Amino acid sequence: MNDIQMNRRQALLVGGLGAMSLGMPGSVIGSDKVDANGQAVASDKSCIFVLLCGGPSHVDTWDMKPNAPASIRGPYQPIATKVPGMRINEMHTRLAGLTDQFTLINSMTHPGGISNHFDAMHNLLSGQSAKRVQQGVPDDQPYLGSFVAKHRPSERNLVSNAWLIKCVGPPVFCAPNIGIGGYLGSAYAPVFVGGADNHPAMATFTPPEIYNPVDEVSFNRRKNLLSRIESQQLAGDAVGKDWNDLRAKAYEAMTRPEGRQAFELDREPAKVRESYGMHPLGQNLLLARRMVESGVRFVTVNGWTGQATHDKAGPPSSSWDMHGGNMGMGNAFGEGSYGMGFCLPRLDQALAGLLTDLKDRGMMENTLVVVMGEFGRTPKILTQEPPGRQHWPKCFSAIMAGCGIRGGAVYGKSDKDGAYVESHPVRPEEMAATIYHALDIPLNEPQNNSGISRPITTGKPLLELFG
Numbered sequence: 002m003n004d005i006q007m008n009r010r011q012a013l014l015v016g017g018l019g020a021m022s023l024g025m026p027g028s029v030i031g032s033d034k035v036d037a038n039g040q041a042v043a044s045d046k047s048c049i050f051v052l053l054c055g056g057p058s059h060v061d062t063w064d065m066k067p068n069a070p071a072s073i074r075g076p077y078q079p080i081a082t083k084v085p086g087m088r089i090n091e092m093h094t095r096l097a098g099l100t101d102q103f104t105l106i107n108s109m110t111h112p113g114g115i116s117n118h119f120d121a122m123h124n125l126l127s128g129q130s131a132k133r134v135q136q137g138v139p140d141d142q143p144y145l146g147s148f149v150a151k152h153r154p155s156e157r158n159l160v161s162n163a164w165l166i167k168c169v170g171p172p173v174f175c176a177p178n179i180g181i182g183g184y185l186g187s188a189y190a191p192v193f194v195g196g197a198d199n200h201p202a203m204a205t206f207t208p209p210e211i212y213n214p215v216d217e218v219s220f221n222r223r224k225n226l227l228s229r230i231e232s233q234q235l236a237g238d239a240v241g242k243d244w245n246d247l248r249a250k251a252y253e254a255m256t257r258p259e260g261r262q263a264f265e266l267d268r269e270p271a272k273v274r275e276s277y278g279m280h281p282l283g284q285n286l287l288l289a290r291r292m293v294e295s296g297v298r299f300v301t302v303n304g305w306t307g308q309a310t311h312d313k314a315g316p317p318s319s320s321w322d323m324h325g326g327n328m329g330m331g332n333a334f335g336e337g338s339y340g341m342g343f344c345l346p347r348l349d350q351a352l353a354g355l356l357t358d359l360k361d362r363g364m365m366e367n368t369l370v371v372v373m374g375e376f377g378r379t380p381k382i383l384t385q386e387p388p389g390r391q392h393w394p395k396c397f398s399a400i401m402a403g404c405g406i407r408g409g410a411v412y413g414k415s416d417k418d419g420a421y422v423e424s425h426p427v428r429p430e431e432m433a434a435t436i437y438h439a440l441d442i443p444l445n446e447p448q449n450n451s452g453i454s455r456p457i458t459t460g461k462p463l464l465e466l467f468g
Contacts, residue, residue: 045153045298045367045441046153046298046367046368046369046404046439046440046441047293047297047298047299047300047367047368047369047440048145048146048149048298048299048300048368048369048370048371048404048436048439048440049286049289049290049293049300049302049355049368049369049370049371050145050146050299050300050301050302050371050436051286051302051304051352051370051371051372051373052122052126052301052302052303052304052373052374052375053304053320053321053348053372053373053374054118054122054168054303054304054305054319054320054321054322054374054375055118055319055320055321055322055323055374055375056118056121056321056322056374056375056376056377056378056392056393056397057321057323057374057377057378057397058075058321058323058333058341058377058378058390059107059377059378059396059397059398059415059419060073060074060075060377060378060380060418060419061075061077061090061334061341061378061390062089062090062093062341062345062398063089063090063105063107063398063400064107064396064398064415064419065077065079065088065089065090066380066417066418066419067079068417069380069417069418069419072381072382073380073381073382073418073419075334075382076334077090077091077092077334077341078091079091080093080094080097081097082096082097082098082100083097083098083099083100083101083409084100084101084409084410086411087100087105087409087411089105090341090345092341092342092345092346092349093345093349094349095349095350095353095354096349096352096353098353099353099356099357100408100409101408101409102356102360102365102402102408102409103356103370103400103401103402103406103408104400104401104402104406104407104408104409104410104411104412104466105398105399105400105410105411105412106398106399106400106401106411106412106413106427107396107398107411107412107413107414107415108396108412108413108414108415108422108423108424108425108426108427109373109377109396109397109398109399109413109427109432110394110395110396110397110422110426110427110428111124111125111130111376111394111395111428111429112130112426112428113130113131113394114394114395115376115394116376116392116393116394117392118319118322118375118392119175119176119177121375121376121392121394122175122176122375123140123176123177123178124375124429125373125375125429125432126144126145126176126178126179127140127142127143127144127145127176127178127183127429127433128142128145128429128430128432128433128434128436128457128458128460129142129429129430129433129458129459130428130429130430141178141183141184142178142183142184143178143182143183143184143185143189144176144178144179144183145299145301145433145436146162146163146164146189146191146298146299146300146301147162147182147183147185147189147190147191148185148189148437148442148448148457149161149162149298149299149437149440149442150162150188150189150298150299151185151189152442152443152446153298153440153441153442154298155296155297155298156296157259157260157295157296158259158260158292158295158296158297159211159212159260160192160211160260160292160297161189161297161298161299162189162190162191162192162297162298162299163191163192163193163194163292163297163299163300163301164179164191164192164193164194164300164301164303165194165195165285165288165289165300165301165302165303166193166194166195166196166197166200166281166285166302166303166305167179167180167193167196167303168303168319179191180193184448184455185448191299191301192209192211193209194208194209194288195285197305200281200284200285201264201266201281201284201285201287201288202279202280202281202283202284202285202307206264206266208261208264212260212261212264213261259294259295259296260295260296262295263288263291263292263294263295263297264288264291266284266287266288266291269287269291273287273358274287276350276353276354276357276358277350277351277354277355277358278347278350278351278354280306280307280347280351281305281306281307282302282304282305282306282307282347282348282351283347283350283351283354285302285303286302286351286352286354286355287354287355287358289302289355290355290358290359290362290364290368293364293368294364298440304320304321304348304372304374305319305320306320306343306344306347306348306351307320307338307347308338309336309337309338309340309343311337312331312336312337312338312339320338320339320344321344321374322339323339323340323341323378323389323390324339324383324389324390324391325383325385325387325388325389325390326385326386326387326388326389327383327385327389328389330389331387332387332388332389333387333388333389333390334388335387352372352400355370356370356402359403364403365402365403365404366403366404366405367403367404368403368404369401369402369403369404369406369436369439369440370400370401370402370403371399371400371401371432371436372399372400372401373397373398373399373400374397376392376393376394376397377393377394377395377396377397377398377419378390378391378392378393378397379391379392379393380393380418380419380420381418393420395420395421395422396415396416396419396420396421396422399427399432401435401466403439404439404440405439405467405468406439406466406467407466407467407468410466410468412425412427412463412465412466413425413426413427427463428460429460430458430459430460430461431460431461431462431463432460433457433458433460434458434460434461434462434463435460435462435463435466437457437458437462438462438464439462439467442457443457444456444457444458444462
């Protein structure tokens, strides 16, 4: 059977089955573990990547500088945590009791000094530091979730790669390859779930159409018809058998209830829902946990904390872009939608809720949690009213937990003002390699595209983070 024939057959199947499109973003069918009866069991390792869009201030959150001048340290005080010597923002009251569960990295850096959201987010999500176009070669590098979907696709869920709340507002916050899967193709792009006016903290929340219940009568009729056609055309054909096997996996994934049930958050005890916080970030993290349980491999969660009831300014996608008055965003240290007084308590509640829930459910061993923005903020507060901080790519912080990551550790160090990395710099390359290593994804297997062999990343995993 030649490639042209195979492609036509694929087109026939996709057209006939409608929802079962193997080219649909995120709808990659793979193989999970099964028990002695052939039933799917808990999925392999997954990742919840919390992207704090806009870039939070590291010197006001996880890398505070209480001995620096007021123009640098800001108005907040650090508090002691469960881990001696590890101190974080005073508004992280719940997270302070969970520091033994995660590693805090205070030496993230973009070596190229890229300070715009578009390129910094692209570099972070693609795991590279280079400019997007280099030596005349377009940068079509896939993002983290796309590589995970390729190497660790789910069999229990139609979706392997999901994104909860796509960036909203100006495209400056949307990295170029977010929705296309890079050179891997659209099958490895994420399925986008929800938006500013449709998120799981709302009673009217509606899941994506891909999870709509299957019309079993029509589905089975088409399935049987195609089976008869294929049995005649593919008899004794090894390639055809492989295709039939793949299609069988797709049939089962479509009809399994876990995918749809993940969106039924009312199945959760009220106490659990409330522990995450009844706001967009909290409920999206709860949904992310439920999606991972249902077999989704990589879930990116937009770190939007919602909008303050008294402050409707700004696009609802970038809570952490806290410039202050020079961009009309209000006081970065205030209670508005772009204020740490509003955003930090919500992040504290949501992240503490997630880590506690994962531990209570025995999921930390197989669930990697990564929390970070695309860069940090200038150590020096902008001299304006109301105050804020500018973009700063040279040094910022991240949190990692689960999948063997040691708890209670601080990795890397910034200088006395939090301006530059003093020891153990971590580039996007090292972060990507560490994520892939934690998820048991081979780092040395070349990725082929149009005859070009590329590495999944040029970075090396930070093995000292594991213990």
